[in-house]
Amino acid sequence: MTNSSQRAERHAIGYKPEPTGAVKRLFRALGFSIHGLRATWHSEWAFRVDVALFVVLAPVALWVGRTGGERALLVGSLFLLLIAELVNSGIEAVVDRIGPDRHEFSKKAKDVGSAVVLVALANAGVVWLLLLADRFL
Numbered sequence: 001m002t003n004s005s006q007r008a009e010r011h012a013i014g015y016k017p018e019p020t021g022a023v024k025r026l027f028r029a030l031g032f033s034i035h036g037l038r039a040t041w042h043s044e045w046a047f048r049v050d051v052a053l054f055v056v057l058a059p060v061a062l063w064v065g066r067t068g069g070e071r072a073l074l075v076g077s078l079f080l081l082l083i084a085e086l087v088n089s090g091i092e093a094v095v096d097r098i099g100p101d102r103h104e105f106s107k108k109a110k111d112v113g114s115a116v117v118l119v120a121l122a123n124a125g126v127v128w129l130l131l132l133a134d135r136f137l
Contacts, residue, residue, distance in 0.1 A: 084120035088113035
């Protein structure tokens with residue numbers, strides 16, 4: 001039996017991996033995630049700026065928001081910006097790995113990654129403006 005057919009058979013009969021295996025996989029995945037955060041921190045100036053904004057604005061969000069929902073929107077918009085920057089950095093790394101040659105698909109991928117960050121930034125701006133206007137005007 002091939003590895004994929006073994007997996008399919010185990011899945012079909014309700015096979016569940018042992019908890020220790022799942023815990024090991026979880027910790028490995030956590031290690032990969034931490035490595036990705038560190039790599040992005042060291043290589044991407046924009047990510048460091050976004051983290052600094054998060055550190056400054058997250059406590060402000062907790063103070064400005066009157067309800068749990070408002071606080072979640074304010075802080076969530078900041079998390080979304082970090083997520084977008086991480087995705088953009090991943091796209092750029094993959095495109096750069098392919099090679100230094102200019103190609104229309106490489107440009108499109110990088111432009112789309114940049115657009116993701118722009119949309120997340122616009123989202124954060126709108127959320128913050130609307131809630132701050134509601135609170136202070």
